[in-house]
Amino acid sequence: MPIRRSIVGIDSPDRLSIALRDAQYLADDSLATTAYLALALAKPLLLEGAPGVGKTEGAKAIASILGRQLVRLQCYEGIDSAHALYEWNYPRQMLAIRQAGAEYVNIYGDDFLIERPMLEALRHPRDTVLLIDEIDRADHEFEAFLLEFLSDFSISIPERGTIRAEEHPVVVLTSNRTRELHEALRRRCVYHWISYPEPAREAEIVMMRASQVAHDTARRVVEAVGALRREPLAKPPGVAETVEWAEAATLLHEQGAPWPSAFRRAIGVALKDQDDMMFMEPRLDEILRGVAA
Amino acid sequence: MTDALPRPLLPFMQFSALLRANDFSVAPEQTQSFVAAVGLLGPRSMEDIHRAALATIGPAPERREEFDAIFRLVFLGQTVAASTTSDMDDEEELEAFDDRDGGQEPPETDEMEESGGAPTGAERLFARQFGGLSENEALRRFRRQAPNALPRRKSRRLAPSKGRGRLDMRRALREAVRRDGELVRLPVLQRRDRRRRILLLIDVSGSMKNQTDLYLRFAHTLAQATDRLEVFTLGTRLTRITRALRRRSPDQALALASTLVADWDGGTRLGDALQAFLSVPRFAGAARGALCIVMSDGLERGDHTAMTDAMERLDRHAWAVLWLSPLAGEDGYAVETAALKSVLPHIDRLGDGSSVASVCGEVLGFERRLRA
Numbered sequence: 001m002p003i004r005r006s007i008v009g010i011d012s013p014d015r016l017s018i019a020l021r022d023a024q025y026l027a028d029d030s031l032a033t034t035a036y037l038a039l040a041l042a043k044p045l046l047l048e049g050a051p052g053v054g055k056t057e058g059a060k061a062i063a064s065i066l067g068r069q070l071v072r073l074q075c076y077e078g079i080d081s082a083h084a085l086y087e088w089n090y091p092r093q094m095l096a097i098r099q100a101g102a103e104y105v106n107i108y109g110d111d112f113l114i115e116r117p118m119l120e121a122l123r124h125p126r127d128t129v130l131l132i133d134e135i136d137r138a139d140h141e142f143e144a145f146l147l148e149f150l151s152d153f154s155i156s157i158p159e160r161g162t163i164r165a166e167e168h169p170v171v172v173l174t175s176n177r178t179r180e181l182h183e184a185l186r187r188r189c190v191y192h193w194i195s196y197p198e199p200a201r202e203a204e205i206v207m208m209r210a211s212q213v214a215h216d217t218a219r220r221v222v223e224a225v226g227a228l229r230r231e232p233l234a235k236p237p238g239v240a241e242t243v244e245w246a247e248a249a250t251l252l253h254e255q256g257a258p259w260p261s262a263f264r265r266a267i268g269v270a271l272k273d274q275d276d277m278m279f280m281e282p283r284l285d286e287i288l289r290g291v292a293a
Numbered sequence: 294m295t296d297a298l299p300r301p302l303l304p305f306m307q308f309s310a311l312l313r314a315n316d317f318s319v320a321p322e323q324t325q326s327f328v329a330a331v332g333l334l335g336p337r338s339m340e341d342i343h344r345a346a347l348a349t350i351g352p353a354p355e356r357r358e359e360f361d362a363i364f365r366l367v368f369l370g371q372t373v374a375a376s377t378t379s380d381m382d383d384e385e386e387l388e389a390f391d392d393r394d395g396g397q398e399p400p401e402t403d404e405m406e407e408s409g410g411a412p413t414g415a416e417r418l419f420a421r422q423f424g425g426l427s428e429n430e431a432l433r434r435f436r437r438q439a440p441n442a443l444p445r446r447k448s449r450r451l452a453p454s455k456g457r458g459r460l461d462m463r464r465a466l467r468e469a470v471r472r473d474g475e476l477v478r479l480p481v482l483q484r485r486d487r488r489r490r491i492l493l494l495i496d497v498s499g500s501m502k503n504q505t506d507l508y509l510r511f512a513h514t515l516a517q518a519t520d521r522l523e524v525f526t527l528g529t530r531l532t533r534i535t536r537a538l539r540r541r542s543p544d545q546a547l548a549l550a551s552t553l554v555a556d557w558d559g560g561t562r563l564g565d566a567l568q569a570f571l572s573v574p575r576f577a578g579a580a581r582g583a584l585c586i587v588m589s590d591g592l593e594r595g596d597h598t599a600m601t602d603a604m605e606r607l608d609r610h611a612w613a614v615l616w617l618s619p620l621a622g623e624d625g626y627a628v629e630t631a632a633l634k635s636v637l638p639h640i641d642r643l644g645d646g647s648s649v650a651s652v653c654g655e656v657l658g659f660e661r662r663l664r665a
Contacts, residue, residue, distance in 0.1 A: 012334075030344050030347070033334065033341070033345070034348040037330045037334070037349070040333050041333070051574075078448060078449025078450040080450065088463065090462040094469075097469075097474055107470075139448075141450065178575060179579075180353070187320045189351065190348045190349060191347070191349075193357075232572030234572060234574060234577060
């Protein structure tokens, strides 16, 4: 098992935590530890959690502290190797054959190969971070296909032979857990479950992410969002919603709306489901008054 | 084998073994990563070892407590006096040990399937066909016919096909190269069929007492027939029993399911239970695009707005809703209760759930009826 104790000068979870903070991402100790282990053990990092807790942001932050380009592969049902790995540029191949006439032409050269995210990460492992986003949306066939990629980091193209990564690329997988992933896939990864942040940390995140939100506003918004998350909602607000709500309310407040009503009018950025809205409507004012006091 | 290992490694091996005995899946490479991770982290504290264990073995969030209990047993039990753990933890630890000593399940025997179930003509009347069968015979027949008769949908995945469809450029080019640039026939791709997800919601309240056992046996058969299935019981609380029903032996599966469900024959507020189901995004996701089968008599005391709301939402999520009521089998049955009347607009069919045979018939014939 290849172990690299230090990667771009990051040789402990604490260092990583500090670097992530510099990249505007606040990770708790266990996430920093897990992410460090993933980098050090050269294994893919699997992040699971409710929508909007910052899984994708985490991958972006990791890419930015490593100084690498983030290559993102958004999963969906029916995604296949032509979308994930590579595709030949067929029209160009056809033209090349026509133009060549009787002469020999290699239609499987680099000119005709369209690199998709996974191949790109494989060919440039030192310059890229591969993000395989929302893997739970892909179907079982794609998951099975990933298994091979994630353990060997090699791809075989029938016309070209096998392409192997010089070193294990950094791979981050995210899942909203709408379904359970296969054990074999989980086993190949280093795993972390991201839960909603503690109120103090979330307030800190709001302060860091939002451009001009007062500390008090941040605290109130976090409190209100906490109250909403305790309700049985179909779409509980994520961290991104907290930040947006704080910003939206601040904007309205600057234009002259008093506090509870600024929150109230900006509710659309926090609750994004009609049923949830109807459900919360009767008690919303009470909750907002509570936090604005 | 463990004798040959260096002493510091023993707890790690023991930990993996204990996890496996408790039905966690731990691959050798995960143990290896765990050891490597602990080495990488120092470790400076027990917390580091714990984090390394979580990261490399990755237990599902709902099994965290179990996992932590086993962790404490192995790693803290040896370094810290047992008095630090509370009574409740002790109990859990005992269980963990029991399992290792003798709780390993016997290897499951492979039941041979009768090969090549007869193809079912779409025109066949399932209900009539299942009419006079005994329970076991009905379930066996259901198992045989399910692969062909359960609802299907178009997949997003493309596969080569002989008929019409989208042009398959890759094959076209290969064939063209083989024939000096000539194409004799255009190869095409077509969307494949795949089995639709099924969501089974079983009411286990007091009024359904006589049916629950039979419904669970049906659920088990269904779980064996398709892997795209989620099963929940609705009572005073919501219980997911899909995993339990995956066991092949019916006795094992049902025994496991009944230990999971803590609220047999209790009172129920069906509406609240459904609302609870819908409010967990992960569960509600199981209803999306699925055939949703509710097995309940729909007797809701008092106010039924919660139930109507929930069914309306469920209907919006699901591909179709089939409601099976044990009362619907009686002659001259008419929907009387206000609760059931109010949900009628949100269900696609109210079917007969009075016997295993009728349930099998309803489910197998559902797609055909819907299309008719």
